[in-house]
Amino acid sequence: MFRVSNNLVGILNFVTFLLSVPILGAGIWLSRQATSECERFLEKPVIALGVFLMLVSLAGLIGACCRVSWLLWVYLLVMFLLIVLLFCFTIFAFVVTNKGAGxxxxxxxxxxxxxxxxxxxxxxxxxxxxxxxxxxxxxxxxxxxxxxxxxxxxxxxxxxxxxxxxxxxxxxxxxxxxxxxxxxxxxxxxxxxxxxxxxxxxxxxxxxxxxxxxxxxxxxxxLDNIKSDWKKVAVVNVIFLIFLIVVYSIGCCAFRNNREDNDWKRYP
Structure with missing residues:
Protein backbone atom coordinates (compact mmCIF):
# COMPACT_ATOMS: atom_id res chain seq x y z
CA MET A 1 0.00 0.00 0.00
CA PHE A 2 1.37 3.40 -0.98
CA ARG A 3 2.45 5.40 2.09
CA VAL A 4 0.46 8.44 3.33
CA SER A 5 3.55 10.67 3.56
CA ASN A 6 4.38 10.02 -0.11
CA ASN A 7 0.86 11.01 -1.07
CA LEU A 8 1.04 14.21 0.96
CA VAL A 9 4.40 15.22 -0.52
CA GLY A 10 3.07 14.48 -4.00
CA ILE A 11 -0.08 16.58 -3.49
CA LEU A 12 1.81 19.53 -1.97
CA ASN A 13 4.35 19.58 -4.78
CA PHE A 14 1.66 19.25 -7.44
CA VAL A 15 -0.03 22.36 -6.02
CA THR A 16 3.36 24.14 -5.91
CA PHE A 17 3.99 23.20 -9.54
CA LEU A 18 0.62 24.67 -10.56
CA LEU A 19 1.49 27.89 -8.69
CA SER A 20 4.87 28.13 -10.41
CA VAL A 21 3.28 28.29 -13.88
CA PRO A 22 1.52 31.69 -13.45
CA ILE A 23 4.58 33.08 -11.58
CA LEU A 24 6.86 32.12 -14.47
CA GLY A 25 4.29 33.46 -16.93
CA ALA A 26 4.17 36.78 -15.08
CA GLY A 27 7.96 37.06 -15.27
CA ILE A 28 7.99 36.38 -19.01
CA TRP A 29 5.16 38.91 -19.49
CA LEU A 30 7.13 41.54 -17.55
CA SER A 31 10.23 40.90 -19.68
CA ARG A 32 8.23 41.68 -22.83
CA GLN A 33 5.99 44.47 -21.53
CA ALA A 34 8.31 46.31 -19.10
CA THR A 35 8.54 50.03 -19.85
CA SER A 36 10.19 51.34 -16.68
CA GLU A 37 13.32 50.60 -14.65
CA CYS A 38 11.16 49.31 -11.78
CA GLU A 39 9.35 46.75 -13.92
CA ARG A 40 12.62 45.57 -15.48
CA PHE A 41 14.05 45.19 -11.98
CA LEU A 42 11.25 42.77 -11.03
CA GLU A 43 11.42 40.69 -14.22
CA LYS A 44 14.49 38.50 -13.46
CA PRO A 45 13.63 37.69 -9.80
CA VAL A 46 10.08 36.68 -10.79
CA ILE A 47 11.35 34.39 -13.59
CA ALA A 48 13.99 32.90 -11.27
CA LEU A 49 11.37 32.23 -8.58
CA GLY A 50 9.05 30.57 -11.10
CA VAL A 51 11.79 28.29 -12.47
CA PHE A 52 13.01 27.44 -8.96
CA LEU A 53 9.54 26.47 -7.71
CA MET A 54 8.87 24.45 -10.86
CA LEU A 55 12.11 22.42 -10.63
CA VAL A 56 11.87 21.81 -6.88
CA SER A 57 8.21 20.79 -7.05
CA LEU A 58 8.95 18.39 -9.94
CA ALA A 59 11.79 16.82 -7.94
CA GLY A 60 9.52 16.34 -4.93
CA LEU A 61 6.58 15.11 -7.01
CA ILE A 62 8.56 12.54 -9.02
CA GLY A 63 10.68 11.53 -6.04
CA ALA A 64 7.66 10.85 -3.81
CA CYS A 65 5.17 9.41 -6.31
CA CYS A 66 7.59 7.42 -8.48
CA ARG A 67 9.78 6.42 -5.55
CA VAL A 68 12.94 7.91 -7.06
CA SER A 69 15.04 8.18 -3.91
CA TRP A 70 17.86 10.33 -5.30
CA LEU A 71 15.41 12.97 -6.57
CA LEU A 72 13.67 13.03 -3.20
CA TRP A 73 17.07 13.38 -1.52
CA VAL A 74 17.84 16.43 -3.74
CA TYR A 75 14.40 17.84 -2.88
CA LEU A 76 15.03 17.43 0.86
CA LEU A 77 18.48 19.02 0.56
CA VAL A 78 17.04 22.07 -1.21
CA MET A 79 14.25 22.27 1.38
CA PHE A 80 16.78 22.15 4.23
CA LEU A 81 18.90 24.92 2.66
CA LEU A 82 15.74 26.97 2.07
CA ILE A 83 14.73 26.60 5.73
CA VAL A 84 18.19 27.71 6.89
CA LEU A 85 18.24 30.71 4.51
CA LEU A 86 14.71 31.75 5.43
CA PHE A 87 15.53 31.50 9.14
CA CYS A 88 18.66 33.65 8.70
CA PHE A 89 16.81 36.23 6.59
CA THR A 90 14.00 36.47 9.16
CA ILE A 91 16.47 37.14 11.99
CA PHE A 92 18.32 39.65 9.79
CA ALA A 93 15.07 41.45 8.90
CA PHE A 94 14.14 41.86 12.55
CA VAL A 95 17.63 43.17 13.41
CA VAL A 96 17.97 45.78 10.62
CA THR A 97 14.43 47.10 11.12
CA ASN A 98 14.75 47.41 14.89
CA LYS A 99 15.85 51.06 14.72
CA GLY A 100 14.13 54.12 13.26
CA ALA A 101 10.80 55.87 13.52
CA GLY A 102 9.13 59.05 12.35
CA LEU A 223 13.53 53.31 4.83
CA ASP A 224 10.53 53.80 7.10
CA ASN A 225 8.37 52.13 4.43
CA ILE A 226 10.91 49.34 4.04
CA LYS A 227 11.04 48.87 7.81
CA SER A 228 7.26 48.51 7.99
CA ASP A 229 7.14 46.13 5.00
CA TRP A 230 10.05 43.99 6.20
CA LYS A 231 8.45 43.51 9.60
CA LYS A 232 5.29 42.25 7.91
CA VAL A 233 7.39 39.99 5.67
CA ALA A 234 9.28 38.67 8.70
CA VAL A 235 6.01 37.69 10.41
CA VAL A 236 4.85 35.92 7.23
CA ASN A 237 8.26 34.22 7.01
CA VAL A 238 7.84 32.76 10.51
CA ILE A 239 4.52 31.19 9.46
CA PHE A 240 6.02 29.97 6.17
CA LEU A 241 9.04 28.61 8.05
CA ILE A 242 6.79 26.47 10.26
CA PHE A 243 5.01 25.22 7.12
CA LEU A 244 8.33 24.33 5.45
CA ILE A 245 9.51 22.44 8.53
CA VAL A 246 6.29 20.39 8.53
CA VAL A 247 6.66 19.65 4.78
CA TYR A 248 10.34 18.76 5.29
CA SER A 249 9.40 16.33 8.08
CA ILE A 250 6.79 14.66 5.85
CA GLY A 251 9.39 14.53 3.07
CA CYS A 252 11.82 12.76 5.39
CA CYS A 253 9.15 10.14 6.12
CA ALA A 254 8.57 9.69 2.38
CA PHE A 255 12.32 9.29 1.83
CA ARG A 256 12.45 6.63 4.52
CA ASN A 257 9.50 4.88 2.88
CA ASN A 258 11.33 4.87 -0.47
CA ARG A 259 14.39 3.29 1.08
CA GLU A 260 12.33 0.65 2.85
CA ASP A 261 10.45 -0.16 -0.38
CA ASN A 262 13.71 -0.38 -2.34
CA ASP A 263 15.22 -2.66 0.33
CA TRP A 264 12.11 -4.86 0.25
CA LYS A 265 12.36 -5.20 -3.56
CA ARG A 266 16.05 -5.96 -3.34
CA TYR A 267 15.67 -8.62 -0.63
CA PRO A 268 12.25 -10.32 -1.12
Missing amino acids: EVVSQRGYKEYRLGDYSNWLQKRVNSNKNWNKIRSCLEDSKVCQSLIDDGSNTPVDQFYQEHLTAIQSGCCKPSNDCNFTYVSPTNWTVTSSTSANPDCNTWNNDPTILCFNCQSCKAGL
Missing part, protein backbone atom coordinates in the same frame (compact mmCIF):
# COMPACT_ATOMS: atom_id res chain seq x y z
CA GLU A 103 9.51 62.12 14.56
CA VAL A 104 6.27 63.71 15.73
CA VAL A 105 6.21 67.45 15.02
CA SER A 106 4.09 69.86 17.07
CA GLN A 107 0.90 71.00 15.32
CA ARG A 108 1.56 68.81 12.29
CA GLY A 109 -0.47 65.86 11.07
CA TYR A 110 2.58 64.29 9.44
CA LYS A 111 5.91 63.13 10.84
CA GLU A 112 9.47 64.11 9.95
CA TYR A 113 12.04 61.47 9.04
CA ARG A 114 15.80 61.50 9.77
CA LEU A 115 18.16 59.17 7.92
CA GLY A 116 20.47 58.82 10.92
CA ASP A 117 17.70 57.17 12.96
CA TYR A 118 17.82 53.99 10.88
CA SER A 119 20.27 51.08 10.90
CA ASN A 120 23.71 51.64 9.37
CA TRP A 121 23.19 48.75 6.93
CA LEU A 122 20.04 50.33 5.48
CA GLN A 123 21.69 53.77 5.37
CA LYS A 124 24.58 52.41 3.30
CA ARG A 125 22.15 50.90 0.78
CA VAL A 126 20.36 54.21 0.08
CA ASN A 127 23.50 56.36 0.29
CA SER A 128 24.96 54.50 -2.68
CA ASN A 129 24.45 56.75 -5.72
CA LYS A 130 23.96 53.71 -7.97
CA ASN A 131 21.20 52.33 -5.74
CA TRP A 132 19.54 55.66 -5.09
CA ASN A 133 19.36 56.64 -8.76
CA LYS A 134 17.37 53.47 -9.46
CA ILE A 135 15.17 53.99 -6.41
CA ARG A 136 14.55 57.62 -7.32
CA SER A 137 13.53 56.56 -10.83
CA CYS A 138 11.00 54.16 -9.29
CA LEU A 139 9.66 56.85 -6.96
CA GLU A 140 9.18 59.22 -9.89
CA ASP A 141 7.45 56.50 -11.94
CA SER A 142 5.09 55.77 -9.03
CA LYS A 143 4.11 59.48 -8.86
CA VAL A 144 4.11 59.54 -5.05
CA CYS A 145 3.76 63.35 -5.05
CA GLN A 146 1.14 63.53 -7.79
CA SER A 147 -1.87 63.86 -5.46
CA LEU A 148 -0.22 66.79 -3.68
CA ILE A 149 0.61 68.45 -7.02
CA ASP A 150 -2.91 67.93 -8.42
CA ASP A 151 -4.71 69.30 -5.37
CA GLY A 152 -1.99 71.59 -4.09
CA SER A 153 -3.11 74.96 -5.45
CA ASN A 154 -6.37 74.83 -3.46
CA THR A 155 -4.97 73.54 -0.17
CA PRO A 156 -4.75 76.22 2.57
CA VAL A 157 -1.61 76.16 4.70
CA ASP A 158 -3.48 75.22 7.91
CA GLN A 159 -5.17 72.30 6.16
CA PHE A 160 -1.88 71.09 4.67
CA TYR A 161 -0.17 71.10 8.07
CA GLN A 162 -2.86 68.73 9.34
CA GLU A 163 -2.55 66.30 6.40
CA HIS A 164 -1.59 62.72 7.29
CA LEU A 165 1.13 62.26 4.69
CA THR A 166 2.82 58.94 4.06
CA ALA A 167 6.47 58.60 5.05
CA ILE A 168 7.61 58.98 1.43
CA GLN A 169 5.33 61.97 0.78
CA SER A 170 6.58 63.71 3.92
CA GLY A 171 10.22 63.02 3.11
CA CYS A 172 10.24 63.51 -0.67
CA CYS A 173 7.43 65.91 -1.58
CA LYS A 174 7.93 68.81 0.83
CA PRO A 175 10.88 70.56 2.51
CA SER A 176 11.84 69.77 6.10
CA ASN A 177 10.24 71.86 8.85
CA ASP A 178 13.79 72.76 9.93
CA CYS A 179 14.11 74.99 6.87
CA ASN A 180 11.21 77.31 7.82
CA PHE A 181 10.34 77.93 4.15
CA THR A 182 7.18 79.89 3.37
CA TYR A 183 4.25 77.79 2.19
CA VAL A 184 2.72 78.54 -1.22
CA SER A 185 1.32 75.09 -2.04
CA PRO A 186 2.24 71.53 -0.91
CA THR A 187 5.00 71.28 -3.53
CA ASN A 188 5.77 74.97 -3.94
CA TRP A 189 7.59 76.85 -1.17
CA THR A 190 9.30 80.23 -1.06
CA VAL A 191 12.92 79.49 -0.21
CA THR A 192 14.27 81.75 2.52
CA SER A 193 17.72 81.93 4.06
CA SER A 194 17.99 79.31 6.77
CA THR A 195 20.41 78.86 9.66
CA SER A 196 19.46 75.20 9.98
CA ALA A 197 22.25 72.64 9.77
CA ASN A 198 19.91 70.33 7.87
CA PRO A 199 21.50 69.76 4.41
CA ASP A 200 18.04 69.14 2.90
CA CYS A 201 17.36 72.90 3.03
CA ASN A 202 19.90 73.39 0.22
CA THR A 203 18.64 70.36 -1.71
CA TRP A 204 14.97 71.33 -2.00
CA ASN A 205 13.75 72.49 -5.41
CA ASN A 206 10.24 73.58 -6.45
CA ASP A 207 10.61 71.78 -9.78
CA PRO A 208 8.00 68.94 -9.65
CA THR A 209 10.56 66.52 -11.10
CA ILE A 210 13.11 67.33 -8.38
CA LEU A 211 11.36 68.47 -5.15
CA CYS A 212 13.18 66.66 -2.31
CA PHE A 213 13.94 63.37 -4.10
CA ASN A 214 17.65 63.81 -3.36
CA CYS A 215 17.07 64.77 0.29
CA GLN A 216 18.16 62.73 3.29
CA SER A 217 14.54 62.90 4.48
CA CYS A 218 13.37 61.19 1.27
CA LYS A 219 15.79 58.33 1.86
CA ALA A 220 14.60 58.13 5.48
CA GLY A 221 10.95 58.07 4.36
CA LEU A 222 11.73 55.18 2.03
Whole structure:
Protein backbone atom coordinates (compact mmCIF):
# COMPACT_ATOMS: atom_id res chain seq x y z
CA MET A 1 0.00 0.00 0.00
CA PHE A 2 1.37 3.40 -0.98
CA ARG A 3 2.45 5.40 2.09
CA VAL A 4 0.46 8.44 3.33
CA SER A 5 3.55 10.67 3.56
CA ASN A 6 4.38 10.02 -0.11
CA ASN A 7 0.86 11.01 -1.07
CA LEU A 8 1.04 14.21 0.96
CA VAL A 9 4.40 15.22 -0.52
CA GLY A 10 3.07 14.48 -4.00
CA ILE A 11 -0.08 16.58 -3.49
CA LEU A 12 1.81 19.53 -1.97
CA ASN A 13 4.35 19.58 -4.78
CA PHE A 14 1.66 19.25 -7.44
CA VAL A 15 -0.03 22.36 -6.02
CA THR A 16 3.36 24.14 -5.91
CA PHE A 17 3.99 23.20 -9.54
CA LEU A 18 0.62 24.67 -10.56
CA LEU A 19 1.49 27.89 -8.69
CA SER A 20 4.87 28.13 -10.41
CA VAL A 21 3.28 28.29 -13.88
CA PRO A 22 1.52 31.69 -13.45
CA ILE A 23 4.58 33.08 -11.58
CA LEU A 24 6.86 32.12 -14.47
CA GLY A 25 4.29 33.46 -16.93
CA ALA A 26 4.17 36.78 -15.08
CA GLY A 27 7.96 37.06 -15.27
CA ILE A 28 7.99 36.38 -19.01
CA TRP A 29 5.16 38.91 -19.49
CA LEU A 30 7.13 41.54 -17.55
CA SER A 31 10.23 40.90 -19.68
CA ARG A 32 8.23 41.68 -22.83
CA GLN A 33 5.99 44.47 -21.53
CA ALA A 34 8.31 46.31 -19.10
CA THR A 35 8.54 50.03 -19.85
CA SER A 36 10.19 51.34 -16.68
CA GLU A 37 13.32 50.60 -14.65
CA CYS A 38 11.16 49.31 -11.78
CA GLU A 39 9.35 46.75 -13.92
CA ARG A 40 12.62 45.57 -15.48
CA PHE A 41 14.05 45.19 -11.98
CA LEU A 42 11.25 42.77 -11.03
CA GLU A 43 11.42 40.69 -14.22
CA LYS A 44 14.49 38.50 -13.46
CA PRO A 45 13.63 37.69 -9.80
CA VAL A 46 10.08 36.68 -10.79
CA ILE A 47 11.35 34.39 -13.59
CA ALA A 48 13.99 32.90 -11.27
CA LEU A 49 11.37 32.23 -8.58
CA GLY A 50 9.05 30.57 -11.10
CA VAL A 51 11.79 28.29 -12.47
CA PHE A 52 13.01 27.44 -8.96
CA LEU A 53 9.54 26.47 -7.71
CA MET A 54 8.87 24.45 -10.86
CA LEU A 55 12.11 22.42 -10.63
CA VAL A 56 11.87 21.81 -6.88
CA SER A 57 8.21 20.79 -7.05
CA LEU A 58 8.95 18.39 -9.94
CA ALA A 59 11.79 16.82 -7.94
CA GLY A 60 9.52 16.34 -4.93
CA LEU A 61 6.58 15.11 -7.01
CA ILE A 62 8.56 12.54 -9.02
CA GLY A 63 10.68 11.53 -6.04
CA ALA A 64 7.66 10.85 -3.81
CA CYS A 65 5.17 9.41 -6.31
CA CYS A 66 7.59 7.42 -8.48
CA ARG A 67 9.78 6.42 -5.55
CA VAL A 68 12.94 7.91 -7.06
CA SER A 69 15.04 8.18 -3.91
CA TRP A 70 17.86 10.33 -5.30
CA LEU A 71 15.41 12.97 -6.57
CA LEU A 72 13.67 13.03 -3.20
CA TRP A 73 17.07 13.38 -1.52
CA VAL A 74 17.84 16.43 -3.74
CA TYR A 75 14.40 17.84 -2.88
CA LEU A 76 15.03 17.43 0.86
CA LEU A 77 18.48 19.02 0.56
CA VAL A 78 17.04 22.07 -1.21
CA MET A 79 14.25 22.27 1.38
CA PHE A 80 16.78 22.15 4.23
CA LEU A 81 18.90 24.92 2.66
CA LEU A 82 15.74 26.97 2.07
CA ILE A 83 14.73 26.60 5.73
CA VAL A 84 18.19 27.71 6.89
CA LEU A 85 18.24 30.71 4.51
CA LEU A 86 14.71 31.75 5.43
CA PHE A 87 15.53 31.50 9.14
CA CYS A 88 18.66 33.65 8.70
CA PHE A 89 16.81 36.23 6.59
CA THR A 90 14.00 36.47 9.16
CA ILE A 91 16.47 37.14 11.99
CA PHE A 92 18.32 39.65 9.79
CA ALA A 93 15.07 41.45 8.90
CA PHE A 94 14.14 41.86 12.55
CA VAL A 95 17.63 43.17 13.41
CA VAL A 96 17.97 45.78 10.62
CA THR A 97 14.43 47.10 11.12
CA ASN A 98 14.75 47.41 14.89
CA LYS A 99 15.85 51.06 14.72
CA GLY A 100 14.13 54.12 13.26
CA ALA A 101 10.80 55.87 13.52
CA GLY A 102 9.13 59.05 12.35
CA GLU A 103 9.51 62.12 14.56
CA VAL A 104 6.27 63.71 15.73
CA VAL A 105 6.21 67.45 15.02
CA SER A 106 4.09 69.86 17.07
CA GLN A 107 0.90 71.00 15.32
CA ARG A 108 1.56 68.81 12.29
CA GLY A 109 -0.47 65.86 11.07
CA TYR A 110 2.58 64.29 9.44
CA LYS A 111 5.91 63.13 10.84
CA GLU A 112 9.47 64.11 9.95
CA TYR A 113 12.04 61.47 9.04
CA ARG A 114 15.80 61.50 9.77
CA LEU A 115 18.16 59.17 7.92
CA GLY A 116 20.47 58.82 10.92
CA ASP A 117 17.70 57.17 12.96
CA TYR A 118 17.82 53.99 10.88
CA SER A 119 20.27 51.08 10.90
CA ASN A 120 23.71 51.64 9.37
CA TRP A 121 23.19 48.75 6.93
CA LEU A 122 20.04 50.33 5.48
CA GLN A 123 21.69 53.77 5.37
CA LYS A 124 24.58 52.41 3.30
CA ARG A 125 22.15 50.90 0.78
CA VAL A 126 20.36 54.21 0.08
CA ASN A 127 23.50 56.36 0.29
CA SER A 128 24.96 54.50 -2.68
CA ASN A 129 24.45 56.75 -5.72
CA LYS A 130 23.96 53.71 -7.97
CA ASN A 131 21.20 52.33 -5.74
CA TRP A 132 19.54 55.66 -5.09
CA ASN A 133 19.36 56.64 -8.76
CA LYS A 134 17.37 53.47 -9.46
CA ILE A 135 15.17 53.99 -6.41
CA ARG A 136 14.55 57.62 -7.32
CA SER A 137 13.53 56.56 -10.83
CA CYS A 138 11.00 54.16 -9.29
CA LEU A 139 9.66 56.85 -6.96
CA GLU A 140 9.18 59.22 -9.89
CA ASP A 141 7.45 56.50 -11.94
CA SER A 142 5.09 55.77 -9.03
CA LYS A 143 4.11 59.48 -8.86
CA VAL A 144 4.11 59.54 -5.05
CA CYS A 145 3.76 63.35 -5.05
CA GLN A 146 1.14 63.53 -7.79
CA SER A 147 -1.87 63.86 -5.46
CA LEU A 148 -0.22 66.79 -3.68
CA ILE A 149 0.61 68.45 -7.02
CA ASP A 150 -2.91 67.93 -8.42
CA ASP A 151 -4.71 69.30 -5.37
CA GLY A 152 -1.99 71.59 -4.09
CA SER A 153 -3.11 74.96 -5.45
CA ASN A 154 -6.37 74.83 -3.46
CA THR A 155 -4.97 73.54 -0.17
CA PRO A 156 -4.75 76.22 2.57
CA VAL A 157 -1.61 76.16 4.70
CA ASP A 158 -3.48 75.22 7.91
CA GLN A 159 -5.17 72.30 6.16
CA PHE A 160 -1.88 71.09 4.67
CA TYR A 161 -0.17 71.10 8.07
CA GLN A 162 -2.86 68.73 9.34
CA GLU A 163 -2.55 66.30 6.40
CA HIS A 164 -1.59 62.72 7.29
CA LEU A 165 1.13 62.26 4.69
CA THR A 166 2.82 58.94 4.06
CA ALA A 167 6.47 58.60 5.05
CA ILE A 168 7.61 58.98 1.43
CA GLN A 169 5.33 61.97 0.78
CA SER A 170 6.58 63.71 3.92
CA GLY A 171 10.22 63.02 3.11
CA CYS A 172 10.24 63.51 -0.67
CA CYS A 173 7.43 65.91 -1.58
CA LYS A 174 7.93 68.81 0.83
CA PRO A 175 10.88 70.56 2.51
CA SER A 176 11.84 69.77 6.10
CA ASN A 177 10.24 71.86 8.85
CA ASP A 178 13.79 72.76 9.93
CA CYS A 179 14.11 74.99 6.87
CA ASN A 180 11.21 77.31 7.82
CA PHE A 181 10.34 77.93 4.15
CA THR A 182 7.18 79.89 3.37
CA TYR A 183 4.25 77.79 2.19
CA VAL A 184 2.72 78.54 -1.22
CA SER A 185 1.32 75.09 -2.04
CA PRO A 186 2.24 71.53 -0.91
CA THR A 187 5.00 71.28 -3.53
CA ASN A 188 5.77 74.97 -3.94
CA TRP A 189 7.59 76.85 -1.17
CA THR A 190 9.30 80.23 -1.06
CA VAL A 191 12.92 79.49 -0.21
CA THR A 192 14.27 81.75 2.52
CA SER A 193 17.72 81.93 4.06
CA SER A 194 17.99 79.31 6.77
CA THR A 195 20.41 78.86 9.66
CA SER A 196 19.46 75.20 9.98
CA ALA A 197 22.25 72.64 9.77
CA ASN A 198 19.91 70.33 7.87
CA PRO A 199 21.50 69.76 4.41
CA ASP A 200 18.04 69.14 2.90
CA CYS A 201 17.36 72.90 3.03
CA ASN A 202 19.90 73.39 0.22
CA THR A 203 18.64 70.36 -1.71
CA TRP A 204 14.97 71.33 -2.00
CA ASN A 205 13.75 72.49 -5.41
CA ASN A 206 10.24 73.58 -6.45
CA ASP A 207 10.61 71.78 -9.78
CA PRO A 208 8.00 68.94 -9.65
CA THR A 209 10.56 66.52 -11.10
CA ILE A 210 13.11 67.33 -8.38
CA LEU A 211 11.36 68.47 -5.15
CA CYS A 212 13.18 66.66 -2.31
CA PHE A 213 13.94 63.37 -4.10
CA ASN A 214 17.65 63.81 -3.36
CA CYS A 215 17.07 64.77 0.29
CA GLN A 216 18.16 62.73 3.29
CA SER A 217 14.54 62.90 4.48
CA CYS A 218 13.37 61.19 1.27
CA LYS A 219 15.79 58.33 1.86
CA ALA A 220 14.60 58.13 5.48
CA GLY A 221 10.95 58.07 4.36
CA LEU A 222 11.73 55.18 2.03
CA LEU A 223 13.53 53.31 4.83
CA ASP A 224 10.53 53.80 7.10
CA ASN A 225 8.37 52.13 4.43
CA ILE A 226 10.91 49.34 4.04
CA LYS A 227 11.04 48.87 7.81
CA SER A 228 7.26 48.51 7.99
CA ASP A 229 7.14 46.13 5.00
CA TRP A 230 10.05 43.99 6.20
CA LYS A 231 8.45 43.51 9.60
CA LYS A 232 5.29 42.25 7.91
CA VAL A 233 7.39 39.99 5.67
CA ALA A 234 9.28 38.67 8.70
CA VAL A 235 6.01 37.69 10.41
CA VAL A 236 4.85 35.92 7.23
CA ASN A 237 8.26 34.22 7.01
CA VAL A 238 7.84 32.76 10.51
CA ILE A 239 4.52 31.19 9.46
CA PHE A 240 6.02 29.97 6.17
CA LEU A 241 9.04 28.61 8.05
CA ILE A 242 6.79 26.47 10.26
CA PHE A 243 5.01 25.22 7.12
CA LEU A 244 8.33 24.33 5.45
CA ILE A 245 9.51 22.44 8.53
CA VAL A 246 6.29 20.39 8.53
CA VAL A 247 6.66 19.65 4.78
CA TYR A 248 10.34 18.76 5.29
CA SER A 249 9.40 16.33 8.08
CA ILE A 250 6.79 14.66 5.85
CA GLY A 251 9.39 14.53 3.07
CA CYS A 252 11.82 12.76 5.39
CA CYS A 253 9.15 10.14 6.12
CA ALA A 254 8.57 9.69 2.38
CA PHE A 255 12.32 9.29 1.83
CA ARG A 256 12.45 6.63 4.52
CA ASN A 257 9.50 4.88 2.88
CA ASN A 258 11.33 4.87 -0.47
CA ARG A 259 14.39 3.29 1.08
CA GLU A 260 12.33 0.65 2.85
CA ASP A 261 10.45 -0.16 -0.38
CA ASN A 262 13.71 -0.38 -2.34
CA ASP A 263 15.22 -2.66 0.33
CA TRP A 264 12.11 -4.86 0.25
CA LYS A 265 12.36 -5.20 -3.56
CA ARG A 266 16.05 -5.96 -3.34
CA TYR A 267 15.67 -8.62 -0.63
CA PRO A 268 12.25 -10.32 -1.12
